[in-house]
Amino acid sequence: DQQVKQNSPSLSVQEGRISILNCDYTNSMFDYFLWYKKYPAEGPTFLISISSIKDKNEDGRFTVFLNKSAKHLSLHIVPSQPGDSAVYFCAASKTGGFKTIFGAGTRLFVKA
Amino acid sequence: EAGVTQSPTHLIKTRGQQATLRCSPISGHTSVYWYQQALGLGLQFLLWYDEGEERNRGNFPPRFSGRQFPNYSSELNVNALELEDSALYLCASSPRLAGRHNEQFFGPGTRLTVL
Numbered sequence: 001d002q003q004v005k006q007n008s009p010s011l012s013v014q015e016g017r018i019s020i021l022n023c024d025y026t027n028s029m030f031d032y033f034l035w036y037k038k039y040p041a042e043g044p045t046f047l048i049s050i051s052s053i054k055d056k057n058e059d060g061r062f063t064v065f066l067n068k069s070a071k072h073l074s075l076h077i078v079p080s081q082p083g084d085s086a087v088y089f090c091a092a093s094k095t096g097g098f099k100t101i102f103g104a105g106t107r108l109f110v111k112a
Numbered sequence: 113e114a115g116v117t118q119s120p121t122h123l124i125k126t127r128g129q130q131a132t133l134r135c136s137p138i139s140g141h142t143s144v145y146w147y148q149q150a151l152g153l154g155l156q157f158l159l160w161y162d163e164g165e166e167r168n169r170g171n172f173p174p175r176f177s178g179r180q181f182p183n184y185s186s187e188l189n190v191n192a193l194e195l196e197d198s199a200l201y202l203c204a205s206s207p208r209l210a211g212r213h214n215e216q217f218f219g220p221g222t223r224l225t226v227l
Binding site for chain 1: 116145147152153154155156157160168170202204214215216217218219220221
């Protein structure tokens with residue numbers, strides 16, 4: 001049972017344009033969501049997070065939107081840069097819960 | 113500050129053998145998590161250790177086991193290896209009190225290949 005789904009295995013975007021990565025979850029108990037970025041031969045690194053009490057969180061070029069009624073979150077990268085090319089994992093957890101559930105990841109290609 | 117370290121980087125075993133993977137968390141972190149990333153799949157939660165005890169495990173058979181040592185480093189043991197155990201095994205750590213973002217800090221992983 002995949003509780004966190006990233007339905008797009010890959011996404012290709014032109015440099016300077018917006019990248020939108022999507023994530024859906026099924027468990028309404030999740031109240032904290034994170035995005036991680038992974039380069040080849042490295043472990044994932046934390047990028048940005050959002051609590052369920054918010055619907056938007058912004059950090060520089062990265063913005064995460066949360067739609068609780070649709071159980072959907074998205075990561076927007078504006079403007080996209082070639083260095084953003086990586087695999088992005090969406091993750092969900094419950095405050096005080098035991099584990100974080102990760103999606104399958106979306107590979108982003110930003111073309112120069 | 114040193115990050116999470118894992119050893120070995122690569123490990124090649126044959127079916128039926130045992131594999132031992134090691135992880136050293138960031139200094140001051142008491143929790144260690146193990147994940148499996150098989151080709152084309154996301155991070156599948158394996159095990160969580162905190163303060164030397166197993167706190168939770170994912171949906172994996174008992175031949176996946178581990179332990180956490182008094183210095184908070186951890187081992188993951190996989191017995192009776194099967195071909196489908198071939199994957200990248202990632203270790204992550206976090207402090208006892210959740211950081212501002214409640215994030216986990218990952219090591220570079222161990223690539224296990226079972227022939």
